Amino acid sequence: MCSKRLGRSSAVIERRAGVLASASVVGAKEGEGPLARSFDRIAAEPYFGEKSWEKAESAMLRQCFALACEKARTAPGELDFVLAGDLLNQCAGSSWALRECGAPFFGIYGACSTMAESLLLAALLIDGGAGEKVAALTSSHFCSAERQFRFPVEYGSLRAPSSQWTVTGAGAFILARGVPGPAITRVTAGRIVDMGVTDAANMGAAMAPAAADTLAAHFEDTGRGPDYYDAVITGDLGITGGKILRELLSMQGIEPGARLADCGALIYGPGQGVNSGGSGCGCSASVMAGYVMDMLRSGAWRRVLFAGTGALMSSITCSQGESICGICHAVSIETEAQ
Amino acid sequence: MCSKRLGRSSAVIERRAGVLASASVVGAKEGEGPLARSFDRIAAEPYFGEKSWEKAESAMLRQCFALACEKARTAPGELDFVLAGDLLNQCAGSSWALRECGAPFFGIYGACSTMAESLLLAALLIDGGAGEKVAALTSSHFCSAERQFRFPVEYGSLRAPSSQWTVTGAGAFILARGVPGPAITRVTAGRIVDMGVTDAANMGAAMAPAAADTLAAHFEDTGRGPDYYDAVITGDLGITGGKILRELLSMQGIEPGARLADCGALIYGPGQGVNSGGSGCGCSASVMAGYVMDMLRSGAWRRVLFAGTGALMSSITCSQGESICGICHAVSIETEAQ
Numbered sequence: 093m094c095s096k097r098l099g100r101s102s103a104v105i106e107r108r109a110g111v112l113a114s115a116s117v118v119g120a121k122e123g124e125g126p127l128a129r130s131f132d133r134i135a136a137e138p139y140f141g142e143k144s145w146e147k148a149e150s151a152m153l154r155q156c157f158a159l160a161c162e163k164a165r166t167a168p169g170e171l172d173f174v175l176a177g178d179l180l181n182q183c184a185g186s187s188w189a190l191r192e193c194g195a196p197f198f199g200i201y202g203a204c205s206t207m208a209e210s211l212l213l214a215a216l217l218i219d220g221g222a223g224e225k226v227a228a229l230t231s232s233h234f235c236s237a238e239r240q241f242r243f244p245v246e247y248g249s250l251r252a253p254s255s256q257w258t259v260t261g262a263g264a265f266i267l268a269r270g271v272p273g274p275a276i277t278r279v280t281a282g283r284i285v286d287m288g289v290t291d292a293a294n295m296g297a298a299m300a301p302a303a304a305d306t307l308a309a310h311f312e313d314t315g316r317g318p319d320y321y322d323a324v325i326t327g328d329l330g331i332t333g334g335k336i337l338r339e340l341l342s343m344q345g346i347e348p349g350a351r352l353a354d355c356g357a358l359i360y361g362p363g364q365g366v367n368s369g370g371s372g373c374g375c376s377a378s379v380m381a382g383y384v385m386d387m388l389r390s391g392a393w394r395r396v397l398f399a400g401t402g403a404l405m406s407s408i409t410c411s412q413g414e415s416i417c418g419i420c421h422a423v424s425i426e427t428e429a430q
Numbered sequence: 431m432c433s434k435r436l437g438r439s440s441a442v443i444e445r446r447a448g449v450l451a452s453a454s455v456v457g458a459k460e461g462e463g464p465l466a467r468s469f470d471r472i473a474a475e476p477y478f479g480e481k482s483w484e485k486a487e488s489a490m491l492r493q494c495f496a497l498a499c500e501k502a503r504t505a506p507g508e509l510d511f512v513l514a515g516d517l518l519n520q521c522a523g524s525s526w527a528l529r530e531c532g533a534p535f536f537g538i539y540g541a542c543s544t545m546a547e548s549l550l551l552a553a554l555l556i557d558g559g560a561g562e563k564v565a566a567l568t569s570s571h572f573c574s575a576e577r578q579f580r581f582p583v584e585y586g587s588l589r590a591p592s593s594q595w596t597v598t599g600a601g602a603f604i605l606a607r608g609v610p611g612p613a614i615t616r617v618t619a620g621r622i623v624d625m626g627v628t629d630a631a632n633m634g635a636a637m638a639p640a641a642a643d644t645l646a647a648h649f650e651d652t653g654r655g656p657d658y659y660d661a662v663i664t665g666d667l668g669i670t671g672g673k674i675l676r677e678l679l680s681m682q683g684i685e686p687g688a689r690l691a692d693c694g695a696l697i698y699g700p701g702q703g704v705n706s707g708g709s710g711c712g713c714s715a716s717v718m719a720g721y722v723m724d725m726l727r728s729g730a731w732r733r734v735l736f737a738g739t740g741a742l743m744s745s746i747t748c749s750q751g752e753s754i755c756g757i758c759h760a761v762s763i764e765t766e767a768q
Contacts, residue, residue: 094432094559097510101534103560146746172435173619180744181519183539187622187742191755196439196619198547199539199742199757201521209536213551220558221432222441222617279560281511281534284525404529404537406520408484417529419537 095219099313101306102280109215110271111425112225113163114381117156119234119260122370122378125360130382131261132159138235138260146180149233150188153178153262157189157229160264160381164225169194171266172223175210177201178373179232179258180240186230195227204299204328205282206230207263207377208400208421214267215276215423224269231262232372241292241407252293256330256356256371263377274388278424280310284404286417292410296333296356296368299401302418303329304340307399310422311346318348321424322393325384327376327400328356330369355379376400384425394427433557437651439644440618447553448609449763450563451501452719455494457572457598460708460716463698468720469599470497476573476598484518487571488526491516491600495527495567498602498719502563507532509604510561513548515539516711517570517596518578524568533565542637542666543620544568545601545715546738546759552605553614553761562607569600570710579630579745590631594668594694594709601715612726616762618648622742624755630748634671634694634706637739640756641667642678645737648760649684656686659762660731663722665714665738666694668707693717714738722763732765 096104116131123134133155140151153176161168168174174193176186177200190197202209210228217223235245237258243249267276285305289298303326311317318324329337334354341348355376356369380398387393404417434442454469461472471493478489491514499506506512512531514524515538528535540547548566555561573583575596581587605614623643627636641664649655656662667675672692679686693714694707718736725731742755 094557096559097561101510144750146750172439177537177539179520181746182517182541182742182744184742184744184747187755188747188752191622191624191742194621197622197757198551198619199515199541201515201537201539203520203537213536216558216560217554219432220554220560221434222554222558223435281536283532284529284535286529404520404522404525406518406522408519409522409526412482412484414526417525419535 095216101309102278102313104278105215105219105276107219108270108275109218109267110273110275112266112268112271113160114265114385115156115160115163116263116378116382117152118378122259122261122359125364127359127383130386131378145233145236145239146184149185149231149236153185153189153231156262156264160266164266166225166266171195171227172225173198173217174227175200175214176229177206178230179237203402203404204371204373205400205402205419205421206373207380208398208423211265211276211423212279212281212421215279218267218269227264227266229264230373230377232258232374234258234260237372251367254294254332254368256295256368257366258372259359259370259375261374261378263381265381274425274427276423277426278314280306280313280422282306282420284417284419286415288415290415295403296330297336298403298416299418300329300333300336300340302420303337303399303401306420306422308344318346318351321351321395321397324348324352324397326354327379328371329354329401330356330371332368388425388427396425398423398425433554439647440616440651442616443553443557443614445557446608446613447556447605448611448613450604450606450609451498452603452723453494453498453501454601454716454720455490456716460597460599460697463702465697465721468724469716483571483574483577484522487523487569487574491523491527491569494600494602498604502604504563504604509533509565510563511536511555512565513538513552514567515544516568517575541740541742542709542711543738543740543757543759544711545718546736546761549603549614549761550617550619550759553617556605556607565602565604567602568711568715570596570712572596572598575710589705592632592670592706594633594706595704596710597697597708597713599712599716601719603719612763612765614761615764616652618644618651618760620644620758622755622757624753626753628753633741634668635674636741636754637756638667638671638674638678640758641675641737641739644758644760646682656684656689659689659733659735662686662690662735664692665717666709667692667739668694668709670706726763726765734763736761736763
């Protein structure tokens with residue numbers, strides 16, 4: 093009973109990779125948005141008690157991880173593996189946050205697809221037999237991201253209408269073999285898709301083709317259509333990218349209708365001045381660990397497809413005129429038996 | 431028949447995750463060292479035909495990947511998964527190099543442990559049933575690393591005796607289920623170890639405790655001693671870090687003797703002015719894909735333990751006074767049946 097390959101890029105998770113616990117911690121702005129009630133903790137101040145934005149991000153992720161472990165009644169050192177990564181250069185936020193955790197650690201880099209990539213790999217590690225209890229987590233912080241990718245916030249630079257607002261947030265999942273409740277049942281790994289978009293203020297456009305590619309592969313590989321799912325959640329294309337995805341899917345005859353939603357479009361309200369919505373590893377991480385898991389746990393949804401998207405770019409790639417590569421990894425989370 | 435967990439942090443690879451092919455591409459300086467004959471290709475010029483150091487690194491990795499695919503008689507798009515990462519911010523070298531490969535892609539970040547981390551995960555993905563043919567690859571380039579982590583080379587800054595020289599090199603493995611010859615048989619995943627070292631010019635010292643931790647875990651988990659192996663190869667502690675590792679192991683009663691060697695100490699000769707030896711993801715990648723695989727294929731060695739070490743740091747973490755976290759992942763590569 094190992095994982096079973098399915099089509100071009102999917103696999104069936106044969107053993108239950110159940111969600112033992114999930115936790116989310118966000119910043120004040122996210123705490124003023126429509127999903128406020130779904131987050132475990134809303135920060136009182138953006139520094140999280142630290143003296144730099146990078147350390148603040150790391151402290152937020154550490155809090156979130158501790159909370160998930162607490163809910164799972166599991167000491168960090170008892171975890172078989174921990175998978176994490178973030179947007180900071182050399183994924184420094186994750187290394188800092190987890191240096192005392194004592195569990196085997198895999199650093200991953202999937203840009204804003206990190207929550208999906210880490211969940212996907214965690215499910216495969218559990219299903220493959222190498223571990224029974226595996227954590228997947230990630231974070232982003234508005235101020236550390238702005239300073240690294242754009243300008244320090246103090247400069248007050250203008251933002252394009254298509255630009256997205258990096259979420260200050262962290263999400264953590266602890267998956268375990270055989271636990272009841274929502275579980276990962278199918279995974280579809282994405283390939284890099286580069287459609288030549290070079291506008292770093294329109295990452296939704298750069299990532300939408302990757303989302304379309306992975307969703308089409310998922311539906312083909314698994315034989316399921318979008319109507320199999322109660323919700324198909326991308327993260328984080330934002331409003332602009334979400335519209336592009338809908339058009340790209342429609343061109344392939346895929347019409348997900350109202351069940352298609354995006355973490356970047358869900359997390360902020362219309363009056364919050366975020367232009368095209370949220371982005372950053374912490375966006376889909378906190379929305380999935382909070383809102384989406386709430387919907388699954390309450391029974392409002394029973395089958396969710398989470399397609400996490402990432403823009404594989406850096407300041408260097410942009411300044412050297414390179415286009416922005418997109419990637420998207422998908423996991424099905426289902427409450428009922430397979 | 432899935433992977434079987436073994437002790438704190440190891441697993442038995444039950445199905446053969448065999449090395450279908452490996453390839454290495456290095457720069458001119460590495461091509462003048464003692465391992466010159468083991469590399470597949472030595473670059474004529476450091477830019478690899480590109481106009482920036484980052485693009486040069488990416489071109490080198492692309493060449494190396496193409497060569498490995500050619501040797502494996504496998505089109506890149508036929509691979510079930512590709513795992514890669516590098517030292518550049520946001521792992522840009524790997525994304526650039528692989529954006530046209532067409533296979534499902536997982537970005538990973540393990541600093542100089544990336545070759546070991548990617549081989550470990552690739553073996554588990556094969557053993558777990560999710561894929562049959564998986565690539566693991568990484569690279570580093572002296573000039574892109576110097577400019578990002580220290581100073582542009584044109585500044586001609588002085589180097590500490592304990593500092594290591596970032597290898598210009600790439601290594602790629604293609605693993606496949608059930609193929610004969612050398613195969614990955616055991617894996618031990620490392621945890622983050624932080625002993626408070628803050629000297630970025632002495633990364634060997636920062637990584638040696640992680641290497642000692644993972645090697646001790648491997649020997650305990652598997653019940654094997656160092657004498658089980660023909661060679662125990664760390665990468666890349668360099669000369670300074672290698673000595674520290676030997677002391678740390680000795681304190682735990684582990685005496686690997688002459689079979690313990692380090693990729694960073696092997697790749698350059700004494701007259702090459704590299705102080706404490708080589709480092710960078712491409713160091714252990716090119717030495718493993720070249721020299722070590724040659725020794726295994728020729729039958730000179732039958733059992734090798736590869737322990738890849740990484741320093742999880744960035745310019746930001748150093749400038750903010752944080753200590754350098756180390757990590758080490760280990761894989762056994764064996765020719766005989768398990």
